[in-house]
Amino acid sequence: xxxxxxxxxxxxxxxxxxxxxxxxxxxxxxxxxxxxxxxxxxxxxxxxxxxxxxxxxxxxxxxxxxxxxxxxxxxxxxxxxxxxxxxxxxxxxxxxxxxxxxxxxxxxxxxxxxxxxxxxxxxxxxxxxxxxxxxxxxxxxxxxxxxxxxxxxxxxxxxxxxxxxxxxxxxxxxxxxxxxxxxxxxxxxxxxxxxxxxxxxxxxxxxxxxxxxxxxxxxxxxxxxxxxxxxxxxxxx
Ligand code: SF4
Numbered sequence: 001x002x003x004x005x006x007x008x009x010x011x012x013x014x015x016x017x018x019x020x021x022x023x024x025x026x027x028x029x030x031x032x033x034x035x036x037x038x039x040x041x042x043x044x045x046x047x048x049x050x051x052x053x054x055x056x057x058x059x060x061x062x063x064x065x066x067x068x069x070x071x072x073x074x075x076x077x078x079x080x081x082x083x084x085x086x087x088x089x090x091x092x093x094x095x096x097x098x099x100x101x102x103x104x105x106x107x108x109x110x111x112x113x114x115x116x117x118x119x120x121x122x123x124x125x126x127x128x129x130x131x132x133x134x135x136x137x138x139x140x141x142x143x144x145x146x147x148x149x150x151x152x153x154x155x156x157x158x159x160x161x162x163x164x165x166x167x168x169x170x171x172x173x174x175x176x177x178x179x180x181x182x183x184x185x186x187x188x189x190x191x192x193x194x195x196x197x198x199x200x201x202x203x204x205x206x207x208x209x210x211x212x213x214x215x216x217x218x219x220x221x222x223x224x225x226x227x228x229x230x231x232x233x234x235x236x237x
Contacts, residue, residue, distance in 0.1 A: 006168030013163065016170060020161040028174035029059055031160060035144060035172045036065040042141035045069045046133065046235070047096070048077075049084050050205055051183050051194055052146030052175050058192045059174075061092035067144075070136065072235075073098040074128035075105035076117070076207035080197050087193045099132050117209050121225055125233040128207075133167060133235060142170035147236060150179045151204070152221045154231055166234075180220060206233065 008016065019038075023031050035043055044067060045060070047053035060067065071085060089096055101108070108127065109115055116124040137143075147158045164171040175183065180203075187194050195205050201213030204221045212223040221231065 005165040007165065008163045012170075016161050016163055020159045023160045024177065026160070028056070028178065029063060031172065031174040032056070032059055032063060032065060032144070035142060035174070036063075036067065039140075039142040039170065040065075040067055042139075043067050043144070044136070044140045044142075045144035047071055047146060048206060049081055049088065049195060050146055051180075051187060051198065052148055052178070054084075054088065054192050054194050055183050055186050056144065056146055056174060057088055057092055057094060057096075058186075058190060061094060066094075069094055069096040070099045071096055072129045072132050073100045074207050075100065075108075076128070076209055078195075078197060078205065078208045078211075080195055081205060084193060084195050091193055099136065101128055101132055103127075115209065117207070121210060121228060121230055122234065130166075130234050137167040137169055140169060142172060143167070144172045144174065145236065146175060147173040148175050148178055148180070148183075150220075152219050152231065155236070 019034070023034060026034075045056070047057065047069060049071065057069070060069075085096065085098065088094070103111070116127070143164070147155055149156050149158050158173050158176045159171075160173055160176045162171045162173070163169075186192065195202075197205050201215075202211065202223060203214045203218075204224055205211055206224050210225050212226050214220070214223040225231065
């Protein structure tokens with residue numbers, strides 16, 4: 001589970017910082033257009049089809065910015081998430097691909113003597129998600145994520161344009177400065193498809209075994225790995 005951190009060249013670091021400042025107050029559409037013009041065809045997006053991700057997908061479609069998009073399918077996603085995946089692909093025609101581990105869930109659990117998410121969720125996330133992205137990352141220079149600063153204290157400093165040392169990619173967060181309310185406003189205004197689990201009290205949706213609904217007053221991501229020290233899967237911190 002050792003990931004060697006990759007550092008940007010001084011020129012890359014200067015470029016990233018300059019554009020991070022320049023785009024900090026820009027609209028998500030302008031940020032996405034800049035990202036496309038700067039990095040395509042070496043630009044990709046990873047999405048778990050959360051509410052922010054779905055809004056970004058709707059923007060990419062509206063702007064007709066065609067990039068490769070993937071969903072890291074751990075094999076433990078909710079059926080509702082898989083249904084949404086099909087629904088989004090039909091509505092927007094973005095050709096989102098589900099990327100999976102080479103090892104099926106059944107084999108994985110046999111090798112590990114059961115469900116690894118119960119005893120070592122960090123390693124489970126590493127095997128089911130991080131390794132898959134590590135195999136994708138060398139094909140690209142930059143990736144788009146749905147991170148927002150208001151999602152949790154660990155995401156409060158999210159840059160619009162930053163450096164992802166884990167994967168050696170420029171990381172672009174077009175909704176970094178949006179709030180949860182902004183996201184839902186756009187979903188309603190433009191009938192963006194969303195995960196129906198949000199209607200059942202979920203406020204952040206990951207894998208089924210590691211996600212529960214949240215209560216009023218809890219952080220948006222409090223239902224992820226509840227009762228464990230873990231707050232991130234390792235993709236974003
Ligand atoms: S979120 Fe849970 S089930 Fe999904 S990869 Fe991580 S530990 Fe495994």
